[in-house]
Amino acid sequence: MRLSRYFLPVLKETPAEAQIVSHRLMLRAGMIKQASAGIYSWLPLGFKVLRKIENIVHEEQARAGHIPMLMPTLQPADLWRKSGRYDAYGPEMLRVSDRHDREMLYGPTNEEMITDIVANYVTSYKTLPLTLYHVQWKFRDEVRPRFGVMRGREFLMKDGYNFDLTKEDALHAYNRHLVSYLRTYERMGLRAIPMRADSGPIGGDYTHEFLVLADTGESEVFYDSEVTDLTFGDREIDFDDKAQCAAVLEEFTSRYARTDETHDAAAFNALPEERRRTARGIEVGQIFYFGTEYSEKMGAVVQNEDGARVPLHMGSHGIGVSRLLGAIIEASHDDKGIIWPEGVTPFHAGIVNLKQGDAEADAACEALYKAMEAHGMEPLYDDRNERAGGKFASMDLIGLPWRITVGPRGLKNGVVELTSRRSGESEEMPPEAAIEKLVQIYAGHL
C-alpha cells in the first residue's frame, strides 16, 4: 500500500478520553474511531489487524477439526425463555422489538441458538463428535463502557460449542480447545496463561480463562513463575488423540495459576517463595465444560448405541477477537507507539523514502515495494512529500515491526537501512539483502 493512497488519519495529540495505553494508541494510530459509547468504527489500519487476528483464529480452529458457520446477531427472545436466561440476563442484554412487536435481542452469546440448531438436525450419536463455532459481532450493554475495544459494547467474539455423547468425549473437546487456544495466542505473539476460572452464571465444573500479563489488566493474578517458561511452540499434535491433548492440558495447568476470583492463598503460599508471582492480567479467552444443562433445556437429545435417548454433553469456548487488539498493544508497546508482533502486523514492513522526488530514491523504493509483494509480503510505502522525522514518527506510532529506510546517501554506497521496531537497531545492507532478511523473518507468518 502506498501511504499517499491510504486512509491513515494519525493524531498528533493524545485523546483526553482514553485512560489506558492501548486505547490511546489505537486512536492516535488511526485504527478506530468511536461511533458511540463502547461502539467503534474500525478504520482501515485497525480493520486490517482485526482481520489478521480473525484469520489466525479460523486457521487454528480448522486445524483442530472445528467447523465454521455463522449465526445472526439478532435472536428471538423465545429461545432465551426456553433456557430461562431471558429474564435472568439483566440489563446487559440489549432487547429489541421489531415492527410487529416481536421481542428480540442482540446476542451476547449463542448457547441457546446453537443448541437449538443441533437439537433440530442431530438425532443419532453417529453425527458426533461435533464442534461448531462462529466469529460474530456480539453486544453487551455495559453500564460504563471504557478502555476502547477492551471493554466495548459491540465486540467481535469467536464462540465455539462442542456436542458430545459422553462426559469423557466432552472433556476431550475441552482439552482440544485448550491446545488449540495455546497455538492461537502464540501465533499472535502473546503468552496467554490458562488459569483456573470461576464458572460464574453459566455454570459448569471445568473452566479455564486465558490471561495475558499486562500492567493494565483488569484482574489480579497469582502464579508459579514456572508457568511463564512454558511454550507450545510448533510441536506436532494429533487433535483426535485424547492422551496427547490431555498431556498438554496437564503440562499447562498443573502449576499454580489463578485469578483473584479463584485464588487459594494457602496453595499459593505452599510454593517456594522465589516462584510466587503476583501481576495483573487481561482475559482473552475462556473454555468451559458444562455438561447437559443446555441440551436438556433445548432438547438436544440423541439415540446412543443402545437406542436410548440421552442429552448431549456440551461446552462453550470463546476468544475475544476485537479485545485481542487491545491486549496485544497493552503487552507490546513503548513510548513511541505500538510494536506489532510479526504474526498480526497490518503491514510486514514500512518503506520510508527520505527524499521523495529524487529519481534514484523513488526507483529504489519502488523496486523494494515490488520485491516485497513478489514474496507475498505487504509493504506500507510512505511516499508522501514529508520530512523524514514525521515519517519515522508515524511508522513508530503504527508499530510495523520492520522499516526499510531509503535515501540518496545510502544508495550511493548501494545500501538501505533495515530497522527493527522492537530493538531500535538498524543495519545497513544492499536492498536485496534486506528483502532476503524479511523473507526469513516472515517465513512462518505468511
Place this chain on the structure above:
Amino acid sequence: MRLSRYFLPVLKETPAEAQIVSHRLMLRAGMIKQASAGIYSWLPLGFKVLRKIENIVHEEQARAGHIPMLMPTLQPADLWRKSGRYDAYGPEMLRVSDRHDREMLYGPTNEEMITDIVANYVTSYKTLPLTLYHVQWKFRDEVRPRFGVMRGREFLMKDGYNFDLTKEDALHAYNRHLVSYLRTYERMGLRAIPMRADSGPIGGDYTHEFLVLADTGESEVFYDSEVTDLTFGDREIDFDDKAQCAAVLEEFTSRYARTDETHDAAAFNALPEERRRTARGIEVGQIFYFGTEYSEKMGAVVQNEDGARVPLHMGSHGIGVSRLLGAIIEASHDDKGIIWPEGVTPFHAGIVNLKQGDAEADAACEALYKAMEAHGMEPLYDDRNERAGGKFASMDLIGLPWRITVGPRGLKNGVVELTSRRSGESEEMPPEAAIEKLVQIYAGHL
C-alpha cells in the same frame, strides 16, 4: 473435508414455507436455517459460499484501489437526525434504546456514518480521491420477509463510498465502480447487466442497478439482446485511467437495458424487433453518484487548491453479498439441485467412494483427497457407509461442479470417473488425469 466429520444436514423433504427455488435448495442442502422471520443462521456449507463471495468482493475492491474498513452494526440516532433521514426512513428502520435510553438503530446503510468519519479527519484535497467500503451486516425491517436470503431482514452487504473534490472525479469513481462490479459478478459466474435505475429516496442523477436474469426475479426488465453478448473477461484495465473506465461504461450501458421503474416504451420499441427482450431480473448491486447532499449536511468539507472550502462529491455503491447466494442459485440449478459456478463453489470437487471399507477404494479416495489438497483445492469426500444412490443425490443437491467416483470395478482397470454436474457427462480416466483436469479447470479460481 471428510463428510463423516462435517455438519451437512441435507433434507429429504421440500420445506413447505419456501416459495422460490433458491430458498428451497438452500434449506434442503443444509446451507441455512431460519432463526426468525427473515433472519438466518448460515450452516457450514452456506457460510463457506458466503465467505467465498465476500472474498471475491474484497479482492476486486482492492484491485480497484478501494480501502476496506468496518463500521459497527449499531448507529446513534443523532447521526441520522443530522441528515434528516431518522424520521424519514420509516418502519423499515429497526430502532433500539440502550439501558441509558439512548436512541440507536441497526444500520440499514452507512452514508451518514462514513461521511461523519471523513468530515472528522479529511481537511484537505490532498487526501483525495478516497473510496472507503465495508462488508457488514445490515438490518431492514421488511414487513413481509420472504424468499430466504433474497429478501431477508438481517443481510450482508458491501457498501462503498467515494469522496472526491469535483463532480468529474466523482464520476470517474462511479465508472470505476461499474468496471469493478462487472469483474466481480463475472468471477462468480454471473452475467449481471447494468441497467439505468431510478434514483429513489437517496437522490442523485447517476445510478445503475446490476440485474441477473432469472425467471423468479422481482423486477421486469427490458433490454436489447446485444447486451447479453457483452463480457468483460480478463482484459487488463488501469483503474486510475479515466478514459479507460469511461469507455467500459459506454460499452456496457449505451444499449437499451432498463427495469420496469425506468422503462421507456418508445425507446425500446425503436429497437429492431428481433433484438427486443423482456425478462425478469434479480438486483444484485447498485451504483450511485449523488453529489454533495450528504457532505453538506454532515460537514464533509475540504480546502481546495485555491484555499476555498468546498463540500465533497460523493457516491455510494452496494453489492448484496448474502442475497447473491440466492441469485446465483436462481440462475444456476436444475431439478436435482444447485449447480455452483467454479468461482464460488464451497468445495472444488466431491469424491464418492462406491464401496466404503474396501481397502483399495478407500486408499484410492485418500490419495485423490491428498492430491487435491496438495494442489490447493478443497475436496469433499463422502466417506460415509451409505448407498451410492444416496451419495450421488447429496452431491447433486449441494451442487459441487465436479465429482470423482471411485469404485473397485474401475480401479481394476486403473480408472476413476470424473463427472460434470452441469452437463451430467462422465469420463473415465486414471486418478492422476482427473486431478490434472481439475487443476486446469480451477486455474483461474484458486
